[in-house]
Amino acid sequence: MGLKFDSLKCTSCMACELACGYHRDEALAMLASSIVTYRNREKKNYFGIMLKEPENLVLSRPEGWKSNASVSWMKTWKPTRPPNPSCSGRPAICVKMKKRDLSA
Amino acid sequence: MEYLSADKIAVIDLASRKVMEDELDEDLVTERIGGIGITKHLYEKYADEDPIVIGTGLLTGSLFPGSSLGILTARSPRTNNVCHAPFCQHAGMEFKYAGFDYIVIKGVSETPVYLWLHDGIADIKPADEIYDMTPWEIVDNKKGLRGKLGDELIQFLSVGKAAEVDTNAAQVLVNCWSSGDRWGFGRLFGEKKLKTIAMRGMGLMEVADPEDFLDKCTDLVSLLTQNPALAKKGCIAFPAAMGAENIVDWIAPLVHRHSAAFNTPFPYNTFVKYNEAPTVMKESDVEEPGVMITDIAALLGFKKLNLSAEQACRMIEACNKYGIDPTAAAAMLEKSGAGDFESMQKQVPGLKENTQDAGTTPFSPWCPSQPLFAAFDGATDAAWWQRRQAVAYIFGIDPIFAIMAPEITEAKLIEAVTTGTELEISADTLEDVIASVIS
Numbered sequence: 001m002g003l004k005f006d007s008l009k010c011t012s013c014m015a016c017e018l019a020c021g022y023h024r025d026e027a028l029a030m031l032a033s034s035i036v037t038y039r040n041r042e043k044k045n046y047f048g049i050m051l052k053e054p055e056n057l058v059l060s061r062p063e064g065w066k067s068n069a070s071v072s073w074m075k076t077w078k079p080t081r082p083p084n085p086s087c088s089g090r091p092a093i094c095v096k097m098k099k100r101d102l103s104a
Numbered sequence: 105m106e107y108l109s110a111d112k113i114a115v116i117d118l119a120s121r122k123v124m125e126d127e128l129d130e131d132l133v134t135e136r137i138g139g140i141g142i143t144k145h146l147y148e149k150y151a152d153e154d155p156i157v158i159g160t161g162l163l164t165g166s167l168f169p170g171s172s173l174g175i176l177t178a179r180s181p182r183t184n185n186v187c188h189a190p191f192c193q194h195a196g197m198e199f200k201y202a203g204f205d206y207i208v209i210k211g212v213s214e215t216p217v218y219l220w221l222h223d224g225i226a227d228i229k230p231a232d233e234i235y236d237m238t239p240w241e242i243v244d245n246k247k248g249l250r251g252k253l254g255d256e257l258i259q260f261l262s263v264g265k266a267a268e269v270d271t272n273a274a275q276v277l278v279n280c281w282s283s284g285d286r287w288g289f290g291r292l293f294g295e296k297k298l299k300t301i302a303m304r305g306m307g308l309m310e311v312a313d314p315e316d317f318l319d320k321c322t323d324l325v326s327l328l329t330q331n332p333a334l335a336k337k338g339c340i341a342f343p344a345a346m347g348a349e350n351i352v353d354w355i356a357p358l359v360h361r362h363s364a365a366f367n368t369p370f371p372y373n374t375f376v377k378y379n380e381a382p383t384v385m386k387e388s389d390v391e392e393p394g395v396m397i398t399d400i401a402a403l404l405g406f407k408k409l410n411l412s413a414e415q416a417c418r419m420i421e422a423c424n425k426y427g428i429d430p431t432a433a434a435a436m437l438e439k440s441g442a443g444d445f446e447s448m449q450k451q452v453p454g455l456k457e458n459t460q461d462a463g464t465t466p467f468s469p470w471c472p473s474q475p476l477f478a479a480f481d482g483a484t485d486a487a488w489w490q491r492r493q494a495v496a497y498i499f500g501i502d503p504i505f506a507i508m509a510p511e512i513t514e515a516k517l518i519e520a521v522t523t524g525t526e527l528e529i530s531a532d533t534l535e536d537v538i539a540s541v542i543s
């Protein structure tokens with residue numbers, strides 16, 4: 001299963017984060033989610049999506065996506081857990097995700 | 105209470121600095137469901153001690169679409185009635201994930217304090233360092249509490265300087281932005297010397313039948329994809345939908361992006377930029393590029409004073425920093441013959457008003473009083489609006505989304521909480537709770 005992010009369509013609603021956590025824990029919890037909405041720059045209205053992979057971090061930012069990311073606000077991130085095989089096959093709550101490269 | 109719940113009610117006495125905790129009793133939920141069904145019950149229980157009760161619905165923070173709502177219940181200085189103010193964005197869900205279903209704040213602190221709700225713990229902390237801060241400074245990642253407490257995602261219910269003066273228009277803000285508090289609850293925070301409530305948690309809430317609950321929520325999401333509201337964006341689209349002036353072209357040159365409250369499919373918060381180009385998508389060095397429009401009546405109120413879009417938005421920023429309800433501020437300025445933009449800006453820190461509203465409803469007029477975008481069956485009059493608000497406030501659904509989404513029926517809400525909790529909650533129970541909160 002692949003994830004497609006379109007960060008310009010993202011509204012920071014966190015449904016994807018909640019859905020990912022729910023797939024993993026069968027409970028309402030965002031601690032286990034591999035999809036995280038970053039919304040640490042509230043006054044600037046700068047937000048997007050992060051996908052945490054065991055050895056990588058993909059950022060879907062308003063200005064374009066970035067792999068192998070490392071940013072200063074990592075300290076507030078939740079621990080990464082490996083992908084859960086049961087994630088495949090279930091429909092995502094949000095269909096808005098699509099990778100976008102604005103740097104080209 | 106095992107499911108869809110943090111299983112905790114905290115009674116926080118600011119006078120004695122004591123916090124008492126209790127479990128959320130299943131019998132209480134079976135009888136009163138939740139949200140304002142229970143905040144009103146708790147208000148009445150502690151009524152002699154002038155409480156502010158804060159709570160969420162069973163569906164708040166869940167997969168159910170629109171599940172963003174937190175509620176403040178207290179006696180409004182504006183109406184002298186017990187009223188409910190909604191707070192959405194990401195604060196309603198954060199309150200619940202911080203480990204609380206309800207808190208009752210009673211008593212008056214001798215010195216300024218703030219509450220720090222985290223991981224099921226309610227700490228009463230001295231607020232000397234933040235007491236003179238604006239709500240914008242309180243949230244600051246460096247100098248404010250997000251910096252001090254080491255977490256940039258902390259959500260806040262804050263007041264500004266307006267809460268310390270004699271005005272019924274002081275507002276409780278969500279982070280930097282206006283909330284649905286049109287009741288002057290900011291004044292109550294000020295009287296209690298409570299500067300802010302900081303909330304953050306990594307809680308986990310169990311669901312009685314997770315598979316069925318998920319199916320019910322995803323079915324509803326599929327239905328909602330047909331809703332005409334989803335083709336619109338931002339609260340700036342509301343006036344035209346309500347048959348009033350279309351302001352989209354007026355404000356469009358400033359619009360940056362729209363954002364949604366937690367798990368709410370319609371992004372009604374509109375961020376405007378005027379200190380940098382609205383087209384800038386990259387994070388820049390401009391710390392405060394603009395303001396979030398969360399209350400369309402405030403924007404319309406300032407537009408009516410012949411301000412440009414930028415000036416109107418700057419007025420909202422000034423009101424947010426002072427902690428005054430911008431809709432009330434615009435009305436005060438109109439009444440006093442406001443003058444030009446510069447003069448209006450200067451007047452904001454001194455604005456005061458203590459007039460009383462008639463108070464015909466306990467629900468905040470922050471939510472437009474008619475359906476938006478989508479058609480509902482039957483009459484959509486004041487009684488319809490009041491019932492729709494009551495239902496949203498009981499279950500924890502965003503009240504604005506509730507008037508856009510006829511797909512969210514009372515039957516579906518009851519089914520969702522029944523599946524989620526395994527409690528017997530019937531249409532008759534809902535009828536009783538609605539009657540008790542509307543009375």
Ligand code: SF4
Pocket residue numbers: 009010011012013014015016017037049094095096097
């Ligand atoms: S990617 Fe979609 S579901 Fe996730 S926060 Fe953005 S809008 Fe919401």
